[in-house]
Amino acid sequence: MTAHSGTLTIDLAALRENYLKLKNIVGASCETAAVVKANAYGLGVQQMTPALWQAGARAFFVALLEEGIELRKTLPEARIAVLNGLIRGAEKEYAASNLIPVINTLTEIKAYQALAKELGKKLPAFLHIDTGMNRLGLEDHEIKEILQNPQATEGINILCIMSHFTSSEERESDSCARQYEAFSAVSMNFPGIPRSFCNSSGIFRDSTYHMDLVRPGMALYGLNPTPDQKNPMHPVIKLEAPVMQIRTAQKGDTCGYNETYRFNEEARLAVVSIGYADGLLRSLSNTGSLFWKGHALPIRGRISMDLTICDLSGVPENIGPLPGDHLEIIGPHQSADMVACAAKTIGYEILTSLGSRYARLYKNERTQEKKPA
């Protein structure tokens, strides 16, 4: 159907290539897991995870218990770990769906031990050690308590101990080294247990950090894990939206809500069927651009809920666009990272904000370029 909505094209072949690239970097002695929380960063967990499985991923990380239960339906054999921890009162749900809680507190350990006792078997867990995020993870005094008491983790099969970098994409920061040192000091006390530290950017920092399991997310989805260098990953998504109307603003006219942009001269405008309800963040008002045949079309005025106005004045009139033509929001001329930069945020938020009104096309072949209807 010809439609008002934009089209989000997702390249599963690029996703698989990105997975294999990361796997190749860390080598065979380290497992490459896949972080697929938040609906695989907004791109569709039901479509993305079978492709990752096909590429060889066997361990997956979600944030929420609910996400783990859903993912289990798609991937019956995968190891699935739940980053936000063990929910009090829902311990049995983890066991029922064969999920691995990432345990963040002593209280969680105790609740999980009680379940293990009740079920009469050891239960699997990751242990999360905080090394500076001050977000989730065992604190120093909790780790001491565990180390002082041999029964502290009885009944729990610790598959891995892990921590999380705060600033692995910042080359100038010494935080990785500080966190690594803290983690090493703790992990010495868990001899023989696999260790995990790296997110996407961490993988590109130093092979010392790879350890036994890496947990990339953003790099799988084509965001740049090395922001100070050329993006080593393949782009995974393309986002386009149709022009509704081409119109002419007169000199002195304004456009959009609250008259925030005034034209110094006559301007040709394209009104495009995409707005902040679709995840084109309102902070891109008067600052972001859309693209047509490689020409940047600056956004004029405030982005509306369902519409965005952009300026065609820099484009030769004979090359279009015409109403019905699709403009590029994310694609060969503008990456999700570039959109994020204009919106003063990060590519992750651009992806997780992608709205539900788009037609979503999943491509399986890199060579086959499917044109949106």
Place this chain on the structure above:
Amino acid sequence: MTAHSGTLTIDLAALRENYLKLKNIVGASCETAAVVKANAYGLGVQQMTPALWQAGARAFFVALLEEGIELRKTLPEARIAVLNGLIRGAEKEYAASNLIPVINTLTEIKAYQALAKELGKKLPAFLHIDTGMNRLGLEDHEIKEILQNPQATEGINILCIMSHFTSSEERESDSCARQYEAFSAVSMNFPGIPRSFCNSSGIFRDSTYHMDLVRPGMALYGLNPTPDQKNPMHPVIKLEAPVMQIRTAQKGDTCGYNETYRFNEEARLAVVSIGYADGLLRSLSNTGSLFWKGHALPIRGRISMDLTICDLSGVPENIGPLPGDHLEIIGPHQSADMVACAAKTIGYEILTSLGSRYARLYKNERTQEKKPA
């Protein structure tokens, strides 16, 4: 199930009361339509529109053809108008679902006439006159062409001519008066045809603007249409999310990604299972607050995709919260408009950004306060 996700409670009784309040303001000679585009501003079109119908709404506005087709399934008898206009190549879809295009260009008029001719009957439309948004709507030269040619709208049953305010919530702006003047000049040429101008804030500006049909959206959903005054509307939503961990940051510690917040003294922190993937905009990092029993808990550090850290230091320790307790994000102590203000955006974007991971509870009775599980 006890869960990691937050809970979004939506008060359908408040929605109905808001509708009736607006209907009462404009009086019996003016129809009160309901704008339900973008999934009823993110709140769930399948649940919100039957409640609005029950309150007496008979005319509904969506943005996209696809939204109109979906809404037709829920409301078989409603008048449904499609704001983003008539899509080239999909004209028959409007007729098939009995949708009313809001016609924005001469090209759309001609395409719609061709369909009317083919079907051998007059087809209904709204005509949108641009009066300063420079977004969608007929331009001056197009209106002249229509007025000069008696056949220009033949085959089309013009149900209403409409325009849209740019700044109706800004009391100091003279834009409403300017736009009203422009609209009046045009509408004189369409004698006997109903007229519509007002969005939510317009309804509160001046009864002159009410005309024959008003089109509120945000006020129905409890946002404040009179931002310089007390909100006259009932709050419709409540958003809460559970605490995962209570932890202590030491003096000199940082928290969250990129170490953007440093503690000058020891601080008790709550780590909450909500992040920007849930629509808690990342721009609230280090600036927004969550609430517990009326105490504001400032957000510390960067909001993550699935987690937010807030500061409990101002709360007496004996009143909690404990892990598992739900903190207020939107509710009696903090409106969606207040969240928007902290995020430097508007309440509309807070609503349309609400994520898909929440448990969504729809309440039908005002008195019955349902506690999330």
